[in-house]
Amino acid sequence: MSLQGKVALVTGASRGIGAAIADTLAAAGAKVIGTATSESGAAAIGERLAQWGGVGMVLNVGEEGAIDALIDTIGKEHGDVAILVNNAGITRDGLLMRMKDEDWDAIMDTNLKSVFKASKAVLRSMMKARVGRIINIASVVGVMGNAGQTNYAAAKAGIIGFTKSMAREVGSRGITVNCVAPGFIDTDMTRALPEAQREMLVGQIALGRLGDAQDIADAVLFLASDKAAYITGQTLHVNGGMLMP
Amino acid sequence: MENIEARVKKIVAEQLGVNEAEVKIDSSFVDDLGADSLDTVELVMALEEEFECEIPDEEAEKITTVQQAVDYVTAHLNK
Numbered sequence: 001m002s003l004q005g006k007v008a009l010v011t012g013a014s015r016g017i018g019a020a021i022a023d024t025l026a027a028a029g030a031k032v033i034g035t036a037t038s039e040s041g042a043a044a045i046g047e048r049l050a051q052w053g054g055v056g057m058v059l060n061v062g063e064e065g066a067i068d069a070l071i072d073t074i075g076k077e078h079g080d081v082a083i084l085v086n087n088a089g090i091t092r093d094g095l096l097m098r099m100k101d102e103d104w105d106a107i108m109d110t111n112l113k114s115v116f117k118a119s120k121a122v123l124r125s126m127m128k129a130r131v132g133r134i135i136n137i138a139s140v141v142g143v144m145g146n147a148g149q150t151n152y153a154a155a156k157a158g159i160i161g162f163t164k165s166m167a168r169e170v171g172s173r174g175i176t177v178n179c180v181a182p183g184f185i186d187t188d189m190t191r192a193l194p195e196a197q198r199e200m201l202v203g204q205i206a207l208g209r210l211g212d213a214q215d216i217a218d219a220v221l222f223l224a225s226d227k228a229a230y231i232t233g234q235t236l237h238v239n240g241g242m243l244m245p
Numbered sequence: 246m247e248n249i250e251a252r253v254k255k256i257v258a259e260q261l262g263v264n265e266a267e268v269k270i271d272s273s274f275v276d277d278l279g280a281d282s283l284d285t286v287e288l289v290m291a292l293e294e295e296f297e298c299e300i301p302d303e304e305a306e307k308i309t310t311v312q313q314a315v316d317y318v319t320a321h322l323n324k
Contacts, residue, residue, distance in 0.1 A: 124290060127287060127290075128290070169283065170283070172283065173283070
């Protein structure tokens with residue numbers, strides 16, 4: 001699946017799933033711009049992607065005007081974004097009884113509003129090009145729920161609804177919009193969970209193991225490729241059979 | 246310079262995929278020329294490019310006919 005000559009933007013590409021996605025798209029021939037929240041993070045991404053001609057850039061998705069400015073810069077320096085992967089995300093877990101407004105707002109801004117902002121920013125050039133790929137990283141939690149993650153689950157479910165609506169809006173222009181919903185993937189985010197909870201979660205996975213970031217990246221590569229031209233508005237569940245919606 | 250009305254009509258015809266002869270000065274994009282809401286957004290984008298201006302969203306919403314587009318462009322090009 002070649003992405004030769006296409007410009008791909010992957011948000012949150014420093015580590016975990018985002019890093020695997022950025023590397024995989026770059027290895028498939030795309031010119032990948034990976035973003036991080038810090039200068040040093042962007043530099044590290046740049047070093048990693050350099051072998052494929054990719055670059056790292058700073059993006060703080062919560063910062064006013066930052067996404068529009070980034071898309072503008074990319075357009076001038078590298079060409080219009082053909083593939084957008086909205087991956088950047090954070091967690092602020094806690095029981096609802098104890099959840100602060102700040103915890104809710106931070107998740108909504110970083111995990112959901114950023115998807116709206118970035119998707120809108122790339123849309124103009126994609127509409128003109130009559131082709132485009134937007135892939136949003138949702139989560140199994142947005143479909144099945146998870147105690148302690150009301151904010152995160154709400155944002156991820158929001159992404160899925162956003163994806164379906166946007167897919168209907170822009171389908172006539174050849175732009176596809178899909179989600180990949182990772183299950184329990186071995187990353188820093190899930191390594192932070194207590195051992196007992198990890199074991200309990202693995203017990204619910206049909207394949208009996210955690211997923212790898214590469215499993216998600218491969219699904220994203222497929223949706224970004226020409227092979228997935230007739231797939232839109234869908235949520236591709238990559239969870240080892242943890243949930244079969 | 247080609248006059249504004251002719252340039253607007255040409256863009257409308259191109260964007261909406263209709264014959265230029267069908268585009269009258271009083272044609273409504275949606276009612277007469279079969280545009281949907283996304284077409285009208287794209288049309289405004291094309292006008293912005295042709296006339297090298299930026300049309301704010303609240304102004305763009307009011308442009309629903311060829312005449313309104315010509316009026317808007319005329320008013321803003323002379324500034």
